[in-house]
Amino acid sequence: MNANDSAPAEAGAAPASASWPVTLDRVAVTYPGGTAALRGVSLEIPAGEMVSVVGLSGSGKSTLIRTINGLVPATSGSVRVGPHTVTGLTGRRLRELRGHVGMIFQGFNLAERVDVYRNTLVGRFARQGAARALFGIASAEDRRIALEALEAVGMLEKVWTRAGSLSGGQKQRVAIARALSQQPSVMLADEPVASLDPPTAHAVMAELERINVERGLTVLTNLHLMDLARDYTTRMIGLRAGEIVYDGPAADATDADFEEIYGRRIQPQDRLGRSA
DSSP states (O other), rough: OOOHHHSSSOOTTTSOOOOEEEEEEEEEEETTHHHHHHHHEHHHHHHEEEEEEOOTTTSHHHHHHHTTTTTOOOSSSEEEEETTEEEEHHHHHHHHHHHHHEEETTTTTOOOTTTTTHHHHHGGGSSSSSHHHHHHHOOOHHHHOOOOOHTTTTTTGGGGGGGGGGGGGHHHHHHHHHHHHOOSEEEEEEEEETTSSSHHHHHHHHHHHHHHHHHHOEEEEEEOOOHHHHHOOOEEEETTTEEEEEEEEEGGGOOHHHHHTTTTTOOGGOOOEEEE
């Protein structure tokens, strides 16, 4: 852990790690069996940008976001995240990269029988040595950072509550706190609101937007809903059949742009709305 990581911070303060840019250069991903998920994707995301990756199921958006932390290896091309060239990383070097990349999943990925505090503390072990991660040995600094992350997302009062008893929105906030406790340089969110009702989905997206603005953290989130992309992100990347068909300001994306991304006319389910 570097000097910045160990420096004390006030609750809600910016994370110790500086935000990182992300660069993909002609990245292609072909899965076993021949399915081409990405086809020569090139893009540059400056540090601190809030980006939505929009597309229908099968468009390649989950594959794209997972190439950034090495969950899906590129078949060709290169992926660079901050000082790391992700392509070809294995073992300790890949774990080091992932320690700086927070990941939020659609299904929350919480330990349901464990309390909120211990679920959040898991994020600290992403940067720890193998022994500390194996035995769950948390330092005073780890505990402080985990509690600050819970306070930042408004979940401190639930610190000893069993995760399985929380609502969907609360679970996703704990998942965000877990990622924040890593003090990440990049935050990835893979369909973070797909299983939430509209008001809760808007609340979670507003939380991610706030984190981006207040901390200057690079945030990429996969979405398929027009209004969420327009309302909460500054830049939108539209994927269709593994290729970029839109890359520009999210607020400027027209209905015609979304129809090009979807490959069909807009349907009611393409907008979330705000009613339950």
